Structures are given as structure tokens and as C-alpha cells.
Amino acid sequence: MSSLSNKVALVTGASSGLGAAVARLFARRGASVFGVARDEQRLTEVFAEVPGGRFVTADIATSAACRSVVEQCVADFGRLDILVNVAGAHRMRRTGEVTDEDWDHDLAVNLNGPFYLCRAALPALLDAGGAIVNVASIAGVEGQAYSAGYCAAKHGLVGLTRALAVEFTADRLRVNAVCPGGMLTPQITGFSLPDGADPNLVLRAAAPRGMNEPEEVAAVIAFLAGPDASAVHGAVYLADNGKTAG
Structure with missing residues (x-):
């Protein structure tokens, strides 16, 4: 288990699911965690289990909010070593029924926010020789039914990860992505299908080994x-229980 002692990590989506799990694990491994999410009550509950952690409520879909979040993290801890872009949203819709507002929201939360945060955090991360981990999805490497906006955004996040990795190959910065399959988080347990949706198309996204x-x-x-991943840069790690293996 890699130690994260003396590292400062900014984690979005930290109020539940994967973001909360990352915040807790990083704290156990010695990191100082700065959490971001929209739900203050749930953040308070999570950070009761994150010793020394701090958090702020923000909507990372806007550039100004992302810039403010990074500034607050650096002001609180004096540095920033790790950015983990977890926050995301996935709502299934028939493509013909997707409104302009739906499309804008899918891209704002799942792609724009991570970009804004990466851009705002670059000076601090380059100074620290830090790392960015973007949480994409298997929807970033394959198609999924009723998920045009989500797939487009997650494919974009994979592309953003690779572009940054190439641009900063000669710098003290590592950029990688993780593509989870289905996870037992509120995003999955609370999802609903569009009216009349074909469940067989949806089940194509399921891994035989489960969630x-x-x-x-x-x-x-x-x-x-x-530090154990010091040689890993520009990678897109699939964590999907073998869903995309064949």
C-alpha cells in the first residue's frame, strides 16, 4: 500500500459513493484531504471519518467555482499534490428526448468540471510534482444505451487525460484515468430507465462478475x-471486473 503521507489531495464528489471512499482511504494512508461536493450535510458525515480533512460545498460545473475550490485548498493546506476528479452524474434518456439543457448538464458535470479543475490546479500540481486521477467510466471506452451525453463526456475525459499526459510528459506531473464499471453507489442504486427502454440493451453494460x-x-x-505508480503516466485503467476484456 502506497503511503500518501505529507500529500494534500483535492477530491470531488466526496459526499458519497466513490468520492467518499477515496477521501477515507487517502486519509488512512496519511494524506490531508480537501473534499468538494454539493451536499454539506453528507460531507459533514463523511469527513467525521477523515481526520484532519476539510471540505467545501461547490458546484464544479462552473469555471469560477473550480478556481475558488483550488484556491481554498491551497490556502488551507499550503500546497496541492493530488487532484482526483470523481464527481459525475449519469441519467439515462432516449437520445431523441435529450434537451439542450440535459446535454449541457451532462457535459458540464462530467467533462467541463474536471477540465476547469485541472486547469486551475496545474500551477500547484506542477510545483509539487503531483498527480491527477480522472474518474471516467467504461462509458468512456464503449457505448452505452440511453447515455449519449454521459458517454460523450466520459470519452472526452479519457481524451483530456491523454492530451494532458502528452503535454506534460517532460514536467513533474502525472495524469491518469480510471474507468470503473458498475459500482454499488447511489448513481447505480438510484437509476431509472426511460419509459419503454429495452432492458437487454442496458444489461450489456453489466459485468458477468457483478458490481x-x-x-x-x-x-x-x-x-x-x-509513489508506487511513478512510472504510470497517460494510462487509462479499466476497473470493470472484466467487462471490457473480450
């Missing part, structure tokens, strides 16, 4: 963020 627990994917993220 991941958030803690399993959090461990992959901790590896990529830590």
Missing part, C-alpha cells in the same frame, strides 16, 4: 496517485 464496491476502485485511484 464493484467503491472501496475497490478507490484502491486503484490511491495506487495511481501514489
